[in-house]
Amino acid sequence: MNFTEPRLCTISVTTGMLENGDGHYRKSYRDLDGLYADRAAFESILADRADDIAYEVTSYTPGGKTSDMILGVTRMAPGKVGREYFLTRGHIHANGDRPEIYQTLSGRGIMQMESPDGEVRLVEMGPQQVCYVPPFWIHRSVNIGDEDLVMFFSYPADSGQDYSIIARSGGMRVRIMDDGKGGWVAEDNTAWRNRSPEDVRAILENAGVAA
Ligand SMILES: [Fe+2]
Numbered sequence: 001m002n003f004t005e006p007r008l009c010t011i012s013v014t015t016g017m018l019e020n021g022d023g024h025y026r027k028s029y030r031d032l033d034g035l036y037a038d039r040a041a042f043e044s045i046l047a048d049r050a051d052d053i054a055y056e057v058t059s060y061t062p063g064g065k066t067s068d069m070i071l072g073v074t075r076m077a078p079g080k081v082g083r084e085y086f087l088t089r090g091h092i093h094a095n096g097d098r099p100e101i102y103q104t105l106s107g108r109g110i111m112q113m114e115s116p117d118g119e120v121r122l123v124e125m126g127p128q129q130v131c132y133v134p135p136f137w138i139h140r141s142v143n144i145g146d147e148d149l150v151m152f153f154s155y156p157a158d159s160g161q162d163y164s165i166i167a168r169s170g171g172m173r174v175r176i177m178d179d180g181k182g183g184w185v186a187e188d189n190t191a192w193r194n195r196s197p198e199d200v201r202a203i204l205e206n207a208g209v210a211a
Helices: 039-049 164-168 197-206
Strands: 010-012 017-019 023-028 053-060 069-076 100-106 109-114 120-125 130-133 138-143 149-156 174-178 184-188
Touching: 017 053, 017 069, 069 138, 109 130, 109 174, 120 174, 138 149, 138 164
Parallel strands: none
Antiparallel strands: 010 017, 023 053, 053 069, 069 149, 100 130, 100 149, 109 120, 109 138, 174 184
């Protein structure tokens, strides 16, 4: 039989990258247009450093089945757009019943999660803390520190990513903002609209789960 070969990868916490993986993508600030509340502040970042790397992901994909596990490392630069901390685009898994684990390796972050019916969970994470992101939760990470946020992640290889679910509801329900006292505060996103019961049912039914 042809059993899958084991693979050894090495994480460099310093560079925030997985070595000996097979995947790498970068997002520049230009790629994050429309995510932040403060349009003028975002424009000034674009004027300065539109093509700088906002975050990058290095990964290893052993195969494409549910029983294969993708693993990788994400590195996000620190900073804010106005008062809003830098974030990743965020998604729900296209096969919604697939979970994910994230482990913070360095920096401080928030795993921002939102259920299809609009519940919010914010999990603050420091080094060597692990967050289990359960099936069906929309998720993104937010860098609330003043250094790179480096996280290890792993999820079933057939999870897929649906990024549009966030855009369709006007963003995620809350924004993670500087509280002016060295910390963060979650503020309501006034553009957010909840998903309809039909939308929620479609997400569950797509994964073969009865609503
Ligand atoms: Fe994910």
